[in-house]
Amino acid sequence: MIQLRLRSDCDGALSPFVTRIANGEPRCAEDAVLAWQEAGVLGFRTGYADFRLRDVTPADIAGDVLLIDPRRQVAHRLIRAASPHNTFLITEQCDQLCLMCSQPPKPHHEDMFGHFRTAARLAPPGAQIGLSGGEPLLHKRGLFDFIDAAFAERDDLGFHILTNGQHFEREDLPWLRKHRERLLWGVPIYSDNAATHDEIVGKPGAFAELSEKLSLLGLAGAALELRTVVLKQNASGLPGLADFITRHLPFAATWAIMQMERIGYGRMNWTRCFFDSSTNFADLGAAIDLMRARRQSVALYNFPLCTVPPAYRDLAARSISDWKQKYLPGCESCSLRARCAGFFEWYRDEDGFMEIQPQ
Ligand code: SF4
Structure with a gap:
């Protein structure tokens, strides 16, 4: 690592x-x-x-x-100058408690915006930097000021911001519009069923709030990447969620369906949540088919390539950051390795995918 x-x-x-x-x-x-x-x-x-x-x-x-x-x-x-995977951890505080959270929230916040501003100024040309948490928008004023300052100093940077989407307000619209070319918002949605989404994120009313705030992003013309970790709790509902996205969120630039990361709450709740898509891809496939039929972009993140049926492999991105990516001994001889996402460093064979098959 x-x-x-x-x-x-x-x-x-x-x-x-x-x-x-x-x-x-x-x-x-x-x-x-x-x-x-x-x-x-x-x-x-x-x-x-x-x-x-x-x-x-x-x-x-x-x-x-x-x-x-x-x-x-x-x-x-x-x-890291040689890596495309650079992320500033804005805060460890969060107002949700997701079942599979890889970075469980902590109560304290240390304001690092001054350091991040200097770091952004020193970044390599054209850098795309991730901003994550916790929930970065819990410190929205500081975050917006930091982004304004970074863009004023560097007109070649872009940010990919991971947020639970709960904290946008109508008065943010001018700011969101001003930066829409240079910000990509990664926002999780786990189900079109409010109770299922709320159960997964551990916050009653979260789905209703999210629906309203996603509309604001649409109004702003913001670049939106919807994100859904596939879990036992939501796998069967993926076709319904695909239908919801195509009808209500057609402005989303893409929908990323993601495999789970076995760390943090993800490790604690692994048995309860991990969905082995290597043995059952039916609902994932149906959701993808629907997205494709309605010409909306979809992608697969964190899926080892051999766990994905050949017809869907073109959607599987090498999404796992280089610093926490690994392959299994059996991958050595696999012809797909160069374009395979591989595994998170903390993946365990004994309770992971049933069907890993070098090609
Ligand atoms: S055997 Fe390993 S390298 Fe090959 S597709 Fe599967 S996970 Fe990827």
Whole structure:
């Protein structure tokens, strides 16, 4: 697994700061140049601080944007220059309690917008950065201000924001319209049955709220990616949800049907929730057929390719972020591996898909 946190040494009296590992000559005060190296330790110098990193090579981190935390003596890799999978964790707070949540909510919030703004300014050209939580829109004012500032400094960036969609208001419409070309909103919907959706997200009334707020996104002309994790609780309802989406949410840019991640509440509730689509693809297939017949975009995220019938494999994206992706020993010889999403690092064979078959 690729490490997103590196061991770092720095003057513990310093405040946390953002820096970029210079790939060549430094271009700004935040750029850190390699001053020395010896057995497993790299020494860096910026315009305002020195720090050391352990257990990495200069090539591993060239161009990366790091948040150095002197008190904890760690460096967080906010942006890996060579990866398309970079996400800022806006908050760990959330007002939902989803059965399969991979990042269970925490009560405290640490405002990181200042660091994120610097990191966005230092991002590689054309970067598309994920913003996630928790629920980022619980801190809507700070989030909107951060995005405004980032776009003012960089006209080539875009953000993909994951939100439960509960917190948009009519007065947000001008702001949503202003940035609609550069923001993609990823919003989960688990069923067209309100009780099922509310049960999955652990919040009574969530579906009614979501329906209203999705309409606002439609009014704004915002780019919308609907997201549905397939679970035992909603699998049989997927054709009905497809029908709902095509009739009520035709403005959605795409509908991503996703497999579950076995971490956080997802691990705790795995047996209760995991739906083995390798042995039963009928409802998924029916939902996809309906979407295709009505010419609305649909995609499959986090599905190992051999678990998907051949007729639907063109929809399966290599969606698992590189830092938490793995393959099984049997995948070594598989001809599909280069275009297969593989598995989450924390996937377990013993309670996972029944039918993994190298092709
Ligand atoms: S055997 Fe492995 S690489 Fe091949 S399709 Fe299945 S999961 Fe993917």
